């Protein structure tokens with residue numbers, strides 16, 4: 001992967017201009033200022049089918065992701081991620097976990113495991129973590145409760161790892177549902193910008 005650092009953000013919020021989107025704005029603009037090329041993908045706007053559990057993509061052994069027979073936008077999204085040095089996985093907490101669009105995306109990552117029929121446990125094709133990830137989570141509940149009482153961090157970290165990314169930072173935004181147009185605080189914006197710079201850093205390329 002030569003050239004500029006490429007950062008790809010996957011937005012699992014249903015709202016453009018919402019809290020998640022604003023935090024991603026800060027992360028990506030700081031990354032761009034630090035020289036990175038950035039792409040934001042709104043999962044809601046993409047054609048992403050549910051995994052059909054045909055397991056076609058899991059049958060062939062090898063480090064490369066298995067080919068999925070579903071003809072939707074996942075191939076282009078995953079190609080883009082595989083060309084990236086860093087990813088942002090961003091989702092509100094809905095009913096104690098990531099949003100349905102983020103979960104639908106994560107379930108499609110089964111193509112990164114080798115899991116032939118008859119074997120009980122899937123094996124991640126490669127555990128090489130040569131990308132970096134930042135996780136962004138927003139909730140009506142206080143952030144500390146989300147960290148302690150939901151499995152959202154573990155789920156997003158595992159998704160990042162399957163995408164070949166080591167999580168290098170997290171941004172939790174709690175108590176954000178004070179009104180329909182709530183923004184992000186200066187403190188959160190500063191933290192988001194630090195994370196964006198970290199993702200754009202050539203260290204660990």
Ligand SMILES: Cc1cc2nc3c(=O)[nH]c(=O)nc-3n(C[C@H](O)[C@H](O)[C@H](O)COP(=O)(O)O)c2cc1C
Nearest residue numbers: 013015018019020092093094095096138139140141
């Ligand atoms: C259907 C639904 C379920 C929600 N469930 C939770 C929840 O379980 N815990 C929580 O703290 N907030 C919950 N919320 C609040 C959202 O997390 C909050 O509105 C969201 O983080 C805002 O992000 P956005 O501005 O990007 O839309 C829920 C909101 C909706 C619409």
